[in-house]
Amino acid sequence: MNYARFLTAVSAARKPSPIRMLTEIQQRSPPSMISLAAGAPNPNTFPFQSCSIQVKNGDMLTFDETMMKRALQYSSSSGIPELLTWMKNLQKNLHNPPTANYSAEKGQMDMCVTTGSQEGLCKVFEMLVNPGDNVLLDAPTYSGTLAALQPLGCNLINVPSDQHGMIPGGLKEVLSRWDPADVHKPHSTVPRVLYTIPNGGNPTGASMTTQRKREVYELARQYDLLIIEDDPYYFLQFDKPWAPTFLSMDVDGRIIRTDSFSKILSSGLRIGFVTGPKPLVDRVVLHIQASTMHTSTFTQLMVSQLLHGWGQEGFLNHIDGVIEFYRTQRDAMLSSADKWLKDVAEWHSPAAGMFLWIKVKGVADTQKLIMEKAMEKEVLLVPGGVFMINSSDPCSYVRAAFSLSTPQQIDEAFKRLSALIKESL
Numbered sequence: 001m002n003y004a005r006f007l008t009a010v011s012a013a014r015k016p017s018p019i020r021m022l023t024e025i026q027q028r029s030p031p032s033m034i035s036l037a038a039g040a041p042n043p044n045t046f047p048f049q050s051c052s053i054q055v056k057n058g059d060m061l062t063f064d065e066t067m068m069k070r071a072l073q074y075s076s077s078s079g080i081p082e083l084l085t086w087m088k089n090l091q092k093n094l095h096n097p098p099t100a101n102y103s104a105e106k107g108q109m110d111m112c113v114t115t116g117s118q119e120g121l122c123k124v125f126e127m128l129v130n131p132g133d134n135v136l137l138d139a140p141t142y143s144g145t146l147a148a149l150q151p152l153g154c155n156l157i158n159v160p161s162d163q164h165g166m167i168p169g170g171l172k173e174v175l176s177r178w179d180p181a182d183v184h185k186p187h188s189t190v191p192r193v194l195y196t197i198p199n200g201g202n203p204t205g206a207s208m209t210t211q212r213k214r215e216v217y218e219l220a221r222q223y224d225l226l227i228i229e230d231d232p233y234y235f236l237q238f239d240k241p242w243a244p245t246f247l248s249m250d251v252d253g254r255i256i257r258t259d260s261f262s263k264i265l266s267s268g269l270r271i272g273f274v275t276g277p278k279p280l281v282d283r284v285v286l287h288i289q290a291s292t293m294h295t296s297t298f299t300q301l302m303v304s305q306l307l308h309g310w311g312q313e314g315f316l317n318h319i320d321g322v323i324e325f326y327r328t329q330r331d332a333m334l335s336s337a338d339k340w341l342k343d344v345a346e347w348h349s350p351a352a353g354m355f356l357w358i359k360v361k362g363v364a365d366t367q368k369l370i371m372e373k374a375m376e377k378e379v380l381l382v383p384g385g386v387f388m389i390n391s392s393d394p395c396s397y398v399r400a401a402f403s404l405s406t407p408q409q410i411d412e413a414f415k416r417l418s419a420l421i422k423e424s425l
């Protein structure tokens with residue numbers, strides 16, 4: 001793969017920070033090295049001594065004085081080594097990426113830690129997307145992605161999708177506007193980037209079938225596209241075996257995958273990951289060097305201690321418990337929807353994630369219904385327009401999350417929603 005053709009001028013211009021390189025040399029050096037280089041503060045001046053964090057299974061995560069000094073200090077921009085190593089092993093075990101053993105220039109699988117997958121998405125978009133670029137995605141889509149992409153001045157092209165995710169025939173039709181032979185010509189307008197949320201989509205709850213992923217991947221090969229696989233709900237797939245990921249079929253090194261611990265360990269700790277070809281991950285790390293420098297060392301160490309204590313088996317056992325919680329929540333929402341909304345709305349049962357995408361029959365645009373009438377009735381949902389490429393386009397859908405409210409609250413909320421829909425019709 002020729003990765004240079006995908007980089008924006010800004011990303012291509014990024015150079016390693018000399019100071020950050022010195023910090024990393026120092027961290028790799030033996031204690032005999034005396035460094036007067038880093039402008040790092042002396043941790044002996046920090047007011048924090050130690051900490052212990054009680055884990056629900058009875059384990060205790062402890063930072064003694066030495067560990068606390070490390071936790072409170074600068075660390076590597078790509079992430080602390082023990083967390084990166086743990087995650088790389090998990091990715092290899094879960095997805096067995098063909099790129100795991102490729103050479104660096106051929107697109108060897110690499111990873112970096114980001115402050116939530118939101119940071120990863122934002123930096124990946126800023127690495128790849130120039131003003132005027134054609135970017136492919138299946139709307140409705142995550143509003144945070146639209147917020148990161150649209151200010152870049154790109155032209156978002158919608159690819160048709162349904163409850164089984166992006167429709168390969170729709171992608172083929174969209175791409176037929178261009179000749180694959182023009183892909184590598186200078187000033188080509190052929191799209192270079194495709195973004196999708198393959199499992200438990202936000203807001204639709206849609207999950208792509210394996211067959212559709214294979215067909216989309218083949219089209220990406222024909223037109224030399226990079227695929228951004230934004231997959232924070234991968235671990236919230238209710239049924240096993242979990243769907244094979246684009247990463248698991250990536251023979252070319254054209255997948256950039258974002259993972260998140262937000263839905264399974266903590267959203268406030270802000271731990272996400274970018275997995276992709278080393279030449280591209282390197283560019284994201286250079287951007288991190290010049291922006292946040294790195295994700296919080298403290299939270300990385302805390303999560304790393306937890307994961308090393310659990311091992312992959314313990315991690316996956318924890319995930320099983322999380323899945324059962326959200327399955328129960330989903331089933332509660334589906335039964336309340338059946339009870340209160342079946343005459344006035346339609347929906348599909350999500351196979352993953354935390355969202356129900358509800359089409360309100362007879363209502364062309366839910367914006368007013370939700371932002372005014374629903375508020376009066378004290379029920380909060382998200383009007384579907386916020387997930388559309390053009391947020392002013394009318395949208396008859398609403399997004400309901402089944403993550404936070406109890407089954408009883410969900411039932412009362414849908415009772416209120418039903419009443420206000422019937423009043424408005």
Ligand SMILES: Cc1ncc(COP(=O)(O)O)c(CNc2cc3ccccc3n(O)c2=O)c1O
Pocket residue numbers: 115116117118119142144197202230231232259260261262267271272
């Ligand atoms: C598809 C997709 N990709 C990336 C992210 C970012 O997750 P991160 O790893 O935590 O950075 C998300 C998070 N989605 C949401 C977050 C959120 C936060 C506060 C309040 C509301 C929020 N609502 O509604 C959301 O959908 C997502 O759904």
